[in-house]
Amino acid sequence: MGKALSAMRRTVRLRPVGFVAALLIMWHVAAARQSVHLLPGPIDVTAGIAELARRGLLLKYVTASLFRVTWGFTTAAMLGIPFGLVVGWWKRFETGLNPLIQILRPISPLAWIPISILWFGVGDMAAIFLIFLASFLPLTVTAMNAVASIPAVHLNAGRNFGLSQFQLIRRVLYPAVAPQLVIGLRITLGIAWLVVVAAEMIAVNSGLGFLIVDARNAGTRYDLVVAGMVLIGLIGLLLDIGMRSLEKIKSLRWGYSED
Amino acid sequence: MERTTAIAHVGSGHFAHGINSELTRQLQAEGIGMSFTRDGNLIRVLENINLEVAKGEFVCLLGPSGCGKSTLLNIVAGFIAPTQGHVRIGGEAVRGPDPRRIFVFQERGVFPWLTVEGNIAFGLSEIPKSERIQRIAHYVRLVGLVGFETTYPQELSGGMKQRLEVARALAVNPDMLFLDEPFGALDSITRLIMRGELLRIWEAERKTIIFVTHDIEEAVQLADRVVVMSARPARIQSVVEINIDHPRDISSRAYLELRDGIFEQIGLAHKV
Numbered sequence: 001m002g003k004a005l006s007a008m009r010r011t012v013r014l015r016p017v018g019f020v021a022a023l024l025i026m027w028h029v030a031a032a033r034q035s036v037h038l039l040p041g042p043i044d045v046t047a048g049i050a051e052l053a054r055r056g057l058l059l060k061y062v063t064a065s066l067f068r069v070t071w072g073f074t075t076a077a078m079l080g081i082p083f084g085l086v087v088g089w090w091k092r093f094e095t096g097l098n099p100l101i102q103i104l105r106p107i108s109p110l111a112w113i114p115i116s117i118l119w120f121g122v123g124d125m126a127a128i129f130l131i132f133l134a135s136f137l138p139l140t141v142t143a144m145n146a147v148a149s150i151p152a153v154h155l156n157a158g159r160n161f162g163l164s165q166f167q168l169i170r171r172v173l174y175p176a177v178a179p180q181l182v183i184g185l186r187i188t189l190g191i192a193w194l195v196v197v198a199a200e201m202i203a204v205n206s207g208l209g210f211l212i213v214d215a216r217n218a219g220t221r222y223d224l225v226v227a228g229m230v231l232i233g234l235i236g237l238l239l240d241i242g243m244r245s246l247e248k249i250k251s252l253r254w255g256y257s258e259d
Numbered sequence: 260m261e262r263t264t265a266i267a268h269v270g271s272g273h274f275a276h277g278i279n280s281e282l283t284r285q286l287q288a289e290g291i292g293m294s295f296t297r298d299g300n301l302i303r304v305l306e307n308i309n310l311e312v313a314k315g316e317f318v319c320l321l322g323p324s325g326c327g328k329s330t331l332l333n334i335v336a337g338f339i340a341p342t343q344g345h346v347r348i349g350g351e352a353v354r355g356p357d358p359r360r361i362f363v364f365q366e367r368g369v370f371p372w373l374t375v376e377g378n379i380a381f382g383l384s385e386i387p388k389s390e391r392i393q394r395i396a397h398y399v400r401l402v403g404l405v406g407f408e409t410t411y412p413q414e415l416s417g418g419m420k421q422r423l424e425v426a427r428a429l430a431v432n433p434d435m436l437f438l439d440e441p442f443g444a445l446d447s448i449t450r451l452i453m454r455g456e457l458l459r460i461w462e463a464e465r466k467t468i469i470f471v472t473h474d475i476e477e478a479v480q481l482a483d484r485v486v487v488m489s490a491r492p493a494r495i496q497s498v499v500e501i502n503i504d505h506p507r508d509i510s511s512r513a514y515l516e517l518r519d520g521i522f523e524q525i526g527l528a529h530k531v
Contacts (some may be wrong), residue, residue: 153364156338161382161431162358171381175372254371254413 040223048227057211062231065196065207068124072131073192080136081181084143085173094144101137109134109195113202127199127207134195135188142184146177179247179255186243193236208232285349285467286312286335286435292343293330294492303492304330308344310486310495314434317461317468319478321521322488328471329439331493335469336362336437348435358382360435361428365444369412369424375399376408378423382431398426401460418449422456429460435467442477454480458505475525479518480507487524497524 024042031041040048052058087093112133113126120126150173158172200209208228215224247256291308294301304327312318320328333339335346337355346353348360356362361382369378379398383391399405402422412420421441428436438457442450458481461468472478478485485499499521503513 151367153368154370156356156362157364157368157370159338160336160356160358160360160362162356172370175370178372250411251372254411257413 037222040226044223045226045230048221048223049231052211052224052227058231061206061208061211062235064204065200065209066235068127068199068204068207069131069189069192069196072128072196073135073189075128076132076135076139076188076192077185080139081143084140085147085169085177087140088144088147089169089173094148101141105137105141109191110198113199117203122203122205124204126203127196130199130203131192131195135192138188138191139184142180142188143177146180146184147173149180150176175251179252182243182246182252182255186240186246189239189243190236193232193239197232208235284311285314285316286310286469287347288331288335288344289347290344291331291334291341291346293327293334293339293341295342305334305341306492306494308493308495312467312469314467315465317470317481317483319482319485320469320471320488321475321478321485322473322493323490323525324473326488326490327493328473328488331488332362332437332439332469332471336360338362358431359433360437361431361433362437362439363424363428363441364439365421365441369420369427371412374409374411375404375415375423378412378427379430381427394430398430401429401463402426402456416449417445418453421445421453425457425460429464429466433466435469438468438470440471440473443472450477455506457481462505475518475521476509479514479521480509485521487521 028042031039031044049058052061087097109130112130116126116129116133120129154172154176155168158168163171196207197209197212200207201213204210205214208231212225212228215221215228246252288308288310291305291310292303293305294303296302308331310318320331322328330339334341335353337346337353337357337360370381373381376395376399379395380391383394386394395408399408402425404419404423404426407415407419412423415423425436425441441457442453445453454477470478470481479501482501485501487496487499488494489496499517501517503511503517507514
């Protein structure tokens with residue numbers, strides 16, 4: 001019985017692997033049978049990734065992209081979350097600031113590319129600034145909403161036990177908003193990863209976004225274009241798995257249940 | 260056992276009940292009124308509430324839903340300032356919540372990010388570690404949560420969460436407990452068990468308790484005195500002393516007479 005159960009679990013876990021394998025085979029067959037060359041097959045793409053690794057570009061570009069995301073995203077988190085918490089905590093700020101936030105929000109971070117190049121020139125800073133812009137508002141809004149949704153009973157209970165304003169923030173407000181902040185961080189990291197690739201296509205000359213544009217411009221190497229896309233997808237998946245593991249922390253888990 | 264009940268009528272400012280001594284009087288609410296405006300209309304919630312509670316007494320505030328009894332409890336606890344009158348506890352005016360008087364909300368008041376131990380220890384950060392550990396262990400035992408020390412509230416039943424909240428309140432050794440329909444969200448069997456538990460704890464710790472409920476049976480089972488409140492704007496309609504020793508026989512004549520007396524006062528025939 002236990003054996004059957006664990007065998008069943010194993011097949012459940014293998015399901016996505018099987019599905020991806022089937023897709024790869026279909027991709028391979030379709031690519032091999034095409035009369036006009038529209039898409040490189042999986043073997044060409046794998047060879048492309050191997051070539052990048054051999055030339056030392058794989059590590060260089062992945063590191064360059066991750067470096068920009070790390071700086072832009074971390075700075076946005078360190079400024080945006082406290083800012084959002086403060087704004088959410090003192091309601092008067094919120095009514096004052098909300099129109100401005102709602103005007104800035106629909107402007108795609110990519111619309112800021114010309115401005116950021118004007119301010120920072122072509123280089124890392126421009127890309128980091130774009131990621132910062134893309135991450136700052138979503139994190140601010142997440143933090144604002146998280147504060148607004150803290151049940152009054154928790155704040156009243158905290159005050160009842162004689163907590164000062166500072167203790168109340170550290171011992172009630174912060175743990176109460178943490179689960180929602182983790183979700184906000186996970187979604188925003190996804191956005192940041194989208195934006196870094198776009199920014200690298202224009203504002204810098206390294207990274208996975210640059211790889212895609214460069215492979216097309218310099219010799220129409222579509223195997224390297226798709227290799228870049230595959231790498232972006234795989235790293236995105238790893239980032240998401242990493243952020244998801246935070247949701248398993250015991251003191252956060254209450255925030256994700258139905259109850 | 261003799262029944263020496265007086266159903267006292269409440270006039271403006273004065274009412275009669277058994278406790279008159281300056282020494283035992285712990286809480287005084289004088290001329291409490293509460294009103295607010297909503298959509299331009301003045302809504303009066305409470306009107307001229309006068310109430311005294313003695314040390315160690317168990318008082319139930321009883322009234323229909325939405326009558327303002329919770330508002331009165333929140334005023335007494337210092338969460339809301341009344342628009343008229345004032346509350347004094349131990350001679351000093353209430354200006355805000357105070358760890359000497361803990362408010363017990365419905366079961367949702369426990370902190371979901373802390374374990375059972377963490378919740379009980381919440382108000383104990385100022386005391387030395389060895390004493391803190393002792394107190395946690397004591398109150399875990401008192402409310403029957405042994406074995407669940409490191410469990411998060413999410414995994415506890417409604418009744419266990421409620422007991423946890425009572426333990427968290429008692430752990431800071433308050434003078435008074437304010438309970439706002441604490442068993443309202445529990446099923447009727449758990450509710451009966453919880454009443455017994457609360458009385459057991461009250462007899463062990465002898466805190467002053469003010470307990471808000473809309474359940475007549477609950478009030479008569481628990482309280483030394485039942486303060487019957489009218490519909491909004493709430494006034495104190497009467498104060499009923501329940502002079503029956505615990506554990507109370509809820510099919511005894513004395514109990515039934517008191518219960519039916521309150522039913523009549525509220526204007527309900529005891530028939531469905």
